[in-house]
Amino acid sequence: MNFFRQCLILISSILISLLTFVGISNADGHKGFKLGVVTFLSGPAAEPFGVPAWNGGKLFIKLLNEGKVPAPYNKKGFGGMKITAIPIDESGGATKQVQEFRNLVQRDKVDAVLGYVSSGDCMAIPSVADELKALTVLYDCGTPRVFEDASYKYVFRTAAHAAMDNIAIAKYLIEKGHDISSIAGINQNYAWGKDSWKDFSVSVKKLSPSSEIKNELFPKIFSGQYGTEISALMNSKAKVVHSSLWGGDLQSFILQAKPRGLFKRTQVVFSAGDHVMPGLGNKYPEGVILGARGQYGMMAPDTELNKWFYKSYMDEYGVFPAQPPYRMVQGLMGLKMAIEKAMEKNGGKKPNKDEIAAAFKGLEFDSPGGLVQMKLGDGHQAIQPHAIGTTVKDKDGNITVTDIVRYKASCVNPPNGIKAVDWINAGFPGADC
């Protein structure tokens, strides 16, 4: 019996040693780049944001690995390294996301994490990223507070923050001669909604000091029922109603407000209104002023890079890309450029996170939405050009965007070292329009 037990222990030990050896060999032999991708894959934010973003990301990673992306992104993968993506669902709240982030970094040993749509998650992750020294690219979230209230070594945001969206809309309203003598807002009750309304209302007050705030509504996120809010907005008789609602909330708000005549009675502006257009189609109201959080989708610039991306996405999914896939691809492009810049410096070896972070700082790169410059937050926060337009029905009866005005990045983003709201309050000093 003892003999058998000893044999069993011996065989088990050999097997465990072999498995460990194989594991170590694989870890050492990994020549690719492991990327954790975090976005909403379930819940109300999945359909309008997470899924199209990941669709764009998946497609772009596939084309990068095949070397089928046009210059300057034509080198395979990241600097020749094959990209392996590990998608993670962002739903569940900030506490869960911090745990998921730790899992990605400590258990899955990813080389970088790209993710986060929710401003709440973007506020929670960066301090953990720096604690773990994990290279992290925030690709979508909008709150300006990430780099205005703190600084991080390993965290970068490759898309402009929400201040740009709301400053540009205020400027657009004035340039197009809209009556902004009174404004009202309906924005979700968390960082994104609060910051968006603050940036918009302060911008309007600065550009037109006599403007009066009639109503400020902050329903809870994912509330879905807006009948009472629509009555309150219509009762306020404000000339302009501003909203940064997104996803299912924006879809429900439009469906409930349209038959009640809100869009005919007042000028409605949606700071991030493009991403529900593919789903709503002709149910989207006419005459709405909207932004896409950058020059994306129907407001994208007429460049070769954009034409390539727009067509690739259309061919793959049969629907035009709105802001979410653009922003994820923008994040991937930024990361690729930073990695390849770091590789140029270290002789072509796989760069470590400190080398990538150093290369990322202050980086400038082209994207389908225009030139992205990591200029704020000491080189960690992007600025980019913006576009605002108005919805209209084309001759076939389809909703499209017209009257597009483009804004230079330096016109609608604060300079480095100044908080967005302080810059607005100071009257946009140094704005290059």
Add this chain to the structure above:
Amino acid sequence: MVDEILTIVLDGAIYASWLFIVALGLTFVFGVLKILNIAHGGIYALGAYSTATLVPIFYSLGMPEQLVILAMLVSALAVAIVITPIMERGILRRFYGQDEVLIVLVTYAIYLVLEDVQKLIWGMNSLYVSEPRELLGALEFGSLYYVGYDLALIGLAIFCGLFLWFVLNKTQSGKIVLAVIHNPEISGCMGVNINKVYLAAFFIGAFLAALAGSFTAPLISVQVGISVAVVIESFAVVIIGGLGSIPGAVIGALIIGMARAACVHKLPEAEIFIMYFCMAGMLIFKPKGLFQGAQARKI
């Protein structure tokens, strides 16, 4: 001022109607089966999805527009017919008489399964079915337009409440259900088929949940996650009104609906917590809810 009060009352009534239809099934199931059914929200979502699926088929068949309400009723009925035997016969009956916390956990597990079932069947894309909302046009109240469909929800809620009250109090079957609510053991001894009553009661609860989802579908973008808020808000209603009480559900829904509407119009900052404020107040001063009378202790 009159305009504003009228607006608050109308907005509050519309919201309360929606809340009441959802909460009615929840409180009825608790009253009869003594089960706090968290999966109620999942059934509501299934009702919304089935309507968003069936109504476009209905239109594509060229059926008269006015009959779309029938299609919505059929979709709610279909959900209740499918879900009741699976949930009540297949799962819940095994837990009758067990600890209440265990049953809550079981229904929570079913709720999670139903969320995944929605993803499995309908995927992640939103569905839109706003056409039935255009059926009744718009009506002018003061300086505002209200959609006729939204106002019709008030009528639907009144009908559901009165119908259930009538069935329970004025029919023989209803009196049997009341007897089971009062004492299932003695009812059983008197020859009442308790299992049948439980099945019927669960069916009515599931139908009401699906009906609420079905009639909410034209107002919203139907997508995964729509049931979360419903579960929380309908629980608030039954906590205020008293678990198992139909008049309680009416008053609970009205309190939350009116308080919320008043806040949105007059004190928007308070809107986010007013429901919890009402609920907490009730738990402090009348923990069993407004309509939960004194109960005789069984020896």
